[in-house]
Amino acid sequence: MESLTTDERTTGAENVLWDLTDLYPSATDPAFIHDVETIGARCADFHGTWKGKLRTLDITAFLQMLVQYEQLAETMDRLGSFAQLIWSTDTEDPKNGRLLQQTREVAAQAGQHLVFLGIEIAALPDETLKTLIAAPELATRRHWLERVLDYKPYNLSEEVEQVLAIKSLSSRHAWVRMHDELMASQVFRLNGREYSEAQILKLLQEPNRDVRKAAAESVSAGLAEGIKAQTFIFNTVMADHMVNDRLYGYASWVASRNMANEASDASVQALIDSVVDRYELVRRYYSLKKKLLGYDEFHDYDRYASVGSDETFWSWEDARDIVVKAYAKFDPRAGEIAQMFFDRNWIHAPVRKGKNGGAYSAGTIASAHPYVFMNYTGTNRDVQVLAHELGHGIHQYLSRQQGPLLMDTPLTVAETASVFGEILTFNLLYEAATDDKTRLTMLMTKLDDILSTVFRQIALNRFEDAIHVARRSEGELSTERLSEIWVTTQSVQFGDTVKLSPGYKYWWSYISHFMHVPGYVYAYAYGELLVLALYEIYKSDKSGFPDKYIEMLSSGGSKKPTDLLAPFNVNVEDPEFWKIGLGVIDRLITEAERLAAQ
Numbered sequence: 001m002e003s004l005t006t007d008e009r010t011t012g013a014e015n016v017l018w019d020l021t022d023l024y025p026s027a028t029d030p031a032f033i034h035d036v037e038t039i040g041a042r043c044a045d046f047h048g049t050w051k052g053k054l055r056t057l058d059i060t061a062f063l064q065m066l067v068q069y070e071q072l073a074e075t076m077d078r079l080g081s082f083a084q085l086i087w088s089t090d091t092e093d094p095k096n097g098r099l100l101q102q103t104r105e106v107a108a109q110a111g112q113h114l115v116f117l118g119i120e121i122a123a124l125p126d127e128t129l130k131t132l133i134a135a136p137e138l139a140t141r142r143h144w145l146e147r148v149l150d151y152k153p154y155n156l157s158e159e160v161e162q163v164l165a166i167k168s169l170s171s172r173h174a175w176v177r178m179h180d181e182l183m184a185s186q187v188f189r190l191n192g193r194e195y196s197e198a199q200i201l202k203l204l205q206e207p208n209r210d211v212r213k214a215a216a217e218s219v220s221a222g223l224a225e226g227i228k229a230q231t232f233i234f235n236t237v238m239a240d241h242m243v244n245d246r247l248y249g250y251a252s253w254v255a256s257r258n259m260a261n262e263a264s265d266a267s268v269q270a271l272i273d274s275v276v277d278r279y280e281l282v283r284r285y286y287s288l289k290k291k292l293l294g295y296d297e298f299h300d301y302d303r304y305a306s307v308g309s310d311e312t313f314w315s316w317e318d319a320r321d322i323v324v325k326a327y328a329k330f331d332p333r334a335g336e337i338a339q340m341f342f343d344r345n346w347i348h349a350p351v352r353k354g355k356n357g358g359a360y361s362a363g364t365i366a367s368a369h370p371y372v373f374m375n376y377t378g379t380n381r382d383v384q385v386l387a388h389e390l391g392h393g394i395h396q397y398l399s400r401q402q403g404p405l406l407m408d409t410p411l412t413v414a415e416t417a418s419v420f421g422e423i424l425t426f427n428l429l430y431e432a433a434t435d436d437k438t439r440l441t442m443l444m445t446k447l448d449d450i451l452s453t454v455f456r457q458i459a460l461n462r463f464e465d466a467i468h469v470a471r472r473s474e475g476e477l478s479t480e481r482l483s484e485i486w487v488t489t490q491s492v493q494f495g496d497t498v499k500l501s502p503g504y505k506y507w508w509s510y511i512s513h514f515m516h517v518p519g520y521v522y523a524y525a526y527g528e529l530l531v532l533a534l535y536e537i538y539k540s541d542k543s544g545f546p547d548k549y550i551e552m553l554s555s556g557g558s559k560k561p562t563d564l565l566a567p568f569n570v571n572v573e574d575p576e577f578w579k580i581g582l583g584v585i586d587r588l589i590t591e592a593e594r595l596a597a598q
């Protein structure tokens, strides 16, 4: 809630609230109460009607079953979205917490009746699945069925899956939760005060170098206190992952993640190789930052220091006009959809006591529409956040036509519309800036983000790759071994440009993505470089691009990413493709160097 005290300017967003009527008129409305009271019985009916019969269904009956399933899933998501959205805007009202808990419990109970479906479809003979996939009646659900077939080689028997699912609660999930709880309760001490992880990490962005240095030392000291436990947790979670890979038959530690992302191993390797090949861009960028900050030496705690200050202020109306204009200039259809979010009250914008932080676009359900959540304070950055979330919103709005099973895209392309919209808007803001000093500040802020998304995440991936491989060949890894791998994989990108403090060796231990979703982090770099490349393609040929782009967004998750991208003639398995986005980063750094030299 810091922003309430530090920024009391009126933005015009104070009363920009969403209208959730399209989900339910209210939590006391008969429609809401009816759904809460009947969803369990409806799911139980579904179970009674279809369980054990999927093998014998003809195509008409199979479609009928799927449609019923979609309706039940939609009702559960409608209840869940509604409660979640209400709660997120006022978490301090106990009524909202109760509502959220109530819908979760109702959905969990009802959902138990639906679990059989995935298992039973997966157990259908290949021939049956192929017949269903080929059926014209099921064409709009085809890719969902294709995914079931893709996963078949990795399926275990129903009994084994059930045992694994139950046992994972007291094995993998318990260890991940312990990681979270230890990090959440870890105290970081600085000048007699105690800080949480989030608070102390935020201090690393402070303009005052002494504060950053002291904060970094406090992080190191706090992580050192918990390092023994984290070493054990990392080893256990990695061993669990290894055992699962063997049981399911995945060839490498990252193969299951690539499968879930619908990204081929070759495309991920091409991405990683291309980024590692351009690590010199990191060194060039931090050399420039060192010069701008006027330092002789550049340390790990200097990386997130902000350069200059950007005082630009935009009212909510200004922000709306800029963002809608950016989208409309790209394509009128995108502009119209963006405008709808404002006209129809699909945005919750003000900073309020009790409201969650951050921003997101909630896709909700196919038969309603997305809602955008943010905390608007009027900065250049907030305008880009609005553009980012509206990008998700436009994507989700268009992909609703794919229905509940296929409206969501895989992780690697999920950020396409958001980052693309952010670029469109950044360019407008950059042109609107009145002096080079503001431009340089904007550019450095942007580059901070891009470098974190592309190079930092790939360096994290290199660490993650090395520890999983080492765990499999060397057995349990000591704290020293993990730290040595960490320092090595980080140093490669920094070279001599960034001096790492001794305590930095333990900074691998707080990164929760490693525990929550092994292999997750490369998707950030994948998404960012994909969009930078698409934007280059757009710049070189504006005529045909928007049609293909809108078509891609409208396809949602109904095709695999390579097929979604096919109309743009890109080959994600070719390192040359990834070099396009890296070339854009190179040009942005060159532009910043030019502005800095003036």
Ligand SMILES: [Zn+2]
Pocket: 388, 392, 415, 418
């Ligand atoms: Zn996003």
